[in-house]
Amino acid sequence: MTATDTHATHRAHEAHEAITAVWRIESAKLIAGLARIVRDVGVAEDLAQEALLAALEQWPESGVPQRPGAWLMATAKHRAIDLLRRNQRLVSKHQELGHEQAERERAVPDLDAALDDDVGDDLLRLIFTACHPVLSTEARVALTLRLLGGLTTEEIARAYLIPEPTIAQRIVRAKRTLTQAQVPFEVPRGADRVARLSSVLEVIYLIFNEGYAATAGDDWMRPALCEDALRLGRILAELAPREPEVHGLVALMEIQASRSRARVGPSGEPILLLEQNRALWDRLLIRRGLAALERAARLGGIAESPGPYGLQAAIAACHGRALTPEATDWEEIARLYGELAQILPSPVVELNRAVAVGMACGPQAGLTLVDALQEEPSLQGYHLLPSVRGDLLVKLGRFEEARSELERAAALTKNARERKLLLDRARACADAAGIGVIGPAARS
Amino acid sequence: MRFMVLVKADKNSEAGAMPDEKILTDMGKFNEELVKAGVMLAGEGLQPSSKGARVKFSGGRTTVTDGPFAETKELVAGFWLWQVKSKEEAIEWLKRAPFDGGTEVEIRQVFETEDFGPELTPEAREREERLREEIAAQQKK
Numbered sequence: 293m294t295a296t297d298t299h300a301t302h303r304a305h306e307a308h309e310a311i312t313a314v315w316r317i318e319s320a321k322l323i324a325g326l327a328r329i330v331r332d333v334g335v336a337e338d339l340a341q342e343a344l345l346a347a348l349e350q351w352p353e354s355g356v357p358q359r360p361g362a363w364l365m366a367t368a369k370h371r372a373i374d375l376l377r378r379n380q381r382l383v384s385k386h387q388e389l390g391h392e393q394a395e396r397e398r399a400v401p402d403l404d405a406a407l408d409d410d411v412g413d414d415l416l417r418l419i420f421t422a423c424h425p426v427l428s429t430e431a432r433v434a435l436t437l438r439l440l441g442g443l444t445t446e447e448i449a450r451a452y453l454i455p456e457p458t459i460a461q462r463i464v465r466a467k468r469t470l471t472q473a474q475v476p477f478e479v480p481r482g483a484d485r486v487a488r489l490s491s492v493l494e495v496i497y498l499i500f501n502e503g504y505a506a507t508a509g510d511d512w513m514r515p516a517l518c519e520d521a522l523r524l525g526r527i528l529a530e531l532a533p534r535e536p537e538v539h540g541l542v543a544l545m546e547i548q549a550s551r552s553r554a555r556v557g558p559s560g561e562p563i564l565l566l567e568q569n570r571a572l573w574d575r576l577l578i579r580r581g582l583a584a585l586e587r588a589a590r591l592g593g594i595a596e597s598p599g600p601y602g603l604q605a606a607i608a609a610c611h612g613r614a615l616t617p618e619a620t621d622w623e624e625i626a627r628l629y630g631e632l633a634q635i636l637p638s639p640v641v642e643l644n645r646a647v648a649v650g651m652a653c654g655p656q657a658g659l660t661l662v663d664a665l666q667e668e669p670s671l672q673g674y675h676l677l678p679s680v681r682g683d684l685l686v687k688l689g690r691f692e693e694a695r696s697e698l699e700r701a702a703a704l705t706k707n708a709r710e711r712k713l714l715l716d717r718a719r720a721c722a723d724a725a726g727i728g729v730i731g732p733a734a735r736s
Numbered sequence: 737m738r739f740m741v742l743v744k745a746d747k748n749s750e751a752g753a754m755p756d757e758k759i760l761t762d763m764g765k766f767n768e769e770l771v772k773a774g775v776m777l778a779g780e781g782l783q784p785s786s787k788g789a790r791v792k793f794s795g796g797r798t799t800v801t802d803g804p805f806a807e808t809k810e811l812v813a814g815f816w817l818w819q820v821k822s823k824e825e826a827i828e829w830l831k832r833a834p835f836d837g838g839t840e841v842e843i844r845q846v847f848e849t850e851d852f853g854p855e856l857t858p859e860a861r862e863r864e865e866r867l868r869e870e871i872a873a874q875q876k877k
Contacts, residue, residue, distance in 0.1 A: 313824035317773065360828070412772070515848075519819060526774030576778060576817070 303382050307352040315344055316442040318361040322368060323439055324414035327477050329372050333421050334467030337439060339375070343368035415440075416479050416531045423492040426473045431466035432495045438463055440527070441520045452502065489532070493541050493601060496524050500545050508654040515518035518549050539588035540602030546581030548576040549667070561709050566617040578612040585609055603632045639668040647680055655687040675704035679714060680723075691725035738846035739818050740825040745785070745811035746839065750804065752784045762834035770818070775829060779816035787812065809840065817846070
């Protein structure tokens, strides 16, 4: 290889990296703007991808343009116009839908105006479309990461430990479903809006949680997914600033993410909230979380009609504000869980309330609540039920029972790191049961 | 990953001159874009070094020097903290910033936990333990 070749390869590599970065910044806006013109998210994404290919072909030679976003948009727009004209000719040939044709004729010269219009509205439409209930949850997740997060299929596949072709299939099918169901490219209004917004929030929080507490695989956390979800949440908070629950979700994610550094030990093992070194908590993220929570409260989210995310964020904030575990306001947390159970009655919430009550009023009070959940069908197979019960039993000094609960929890979890932690604790219980005392290592 | 974006000082910033209205508007727009993209975690502008000081540590002693400091180009006049996917993304964002007139801006990656090797762990742990005790002590006051 000659020096010139090396130089050219290097330049091509640099251009490729720059294109990837530009894509991450511009793709959502690009797809959203195009979707408004062609009224089909799938077609819009294809057009955007074509523009990306053109960039990959041309930029290594010509260099990255001064305004790369505008370049991509102009390129994609040309293709969109071609496409619309082709469709138009098709329509006039068949002499059908006369007024729709007229509308499309009007649409072509108006393209520039359409594109310069508020990009924010288009992005909001795109989020609502990607999270449309006509799609399965996993399709919504994949599509949101792809269309809004600017992730490649490969990146999504890697994040979810799923083969790339599976994700590619999922995205293709999702786009087809949206077209077939003729899902309009719009922000829902009225009563529909609440349900649709909660689908959007759910998708973002699912992505966050997959990163925060990986359900499968050997690693306890996949931080990149948390960052992607946070970014999506922060974007949504600016697109829909008047929705308290959006800020509630952002607050919840910011505060949970603030503990990332503290919740994994040196060999990758999970460290429970109360045993975390709080000096490692990210104060910047806590501050951001508290600010988002205040924003939600100002919108009436907490005071009047507290939403589930706002309440969970308020609970997370109780921990975030406590400089030491002992300083935690467990009574407030138990109260918030009580409120959460009112609007979102669920055995999992009840289980969490039991933990808080156990801390506020003593392990026996917690255990009573947990025991009431033993027959709950939806909690069968849920590892946290025996895990929490095991904890409370440890505190009550009932080590033999605690050991069997912790072992049961270990058998139920799918996460390798968590299983090890649970088995370690079960072993500690066995030791304690043997000698009849337990040292300061007991979990609280 | 996070990057700190360091905007260097110039004659004007060191003189304490406020930027003109156009620059302020453009900068406001740029900041808004960063926030809307979920990229900006924090950002501040700094007052001239004449209002600051330097503390030098040597042989267990500290020496304090009041500002201003001469080497204008080495001084920091403002910073952002950005959350992005890559250094290239940070560069692409920075290219959109409304600077001109020879302003130099530096991009530096922030250390993440994963960046510290396992060999650092015992020491770091010890330090963290101390910090934790500090916090506990403050709490008791």
